[in-house]
Amino acid sequence: MTNEERITELEMAVAEIQKMIDDLNAESVRQAQVMMRLEQDCKNLRLLVDEGVVKPLSEETPPPHY
Numbered sequence: 001m002t003n004e005e006r007i008t009e010l011e012m013a014v015a016e017i018q019k020m021i022d023d024l025n026a027e028s029v030r031q032a033q034v035m036m037r038l039e040q041d042c043k044n045l046r047l048l049v050d051e052g053v054v055k056p057l058s059e060e061t062p063p064p065h066y
Contacts, residue, residue, distance in 0.1 A: 048054045 045054070049056075
């Protein structure tokens with residue numbers, strides 16, 4: 001194997017690793033966005049419970065078909 005072939009193989013390996021890093025970074029950003037959205041949803045639900053809009057299950061009346 002010549003030096004040029006070895007360099008070409010190393011360049012290909014580096015390019016593959018760089019793509020993998022980019023893909024992992026994109027997934028990490030996506031997951032962070034999902035987590036922020038979920039945190040906001042939880043805050044909104046807590047506000048609804050605190051305001052009495054959503055009652056605890058023990059205080060809910062069963063639907064008419066029960």
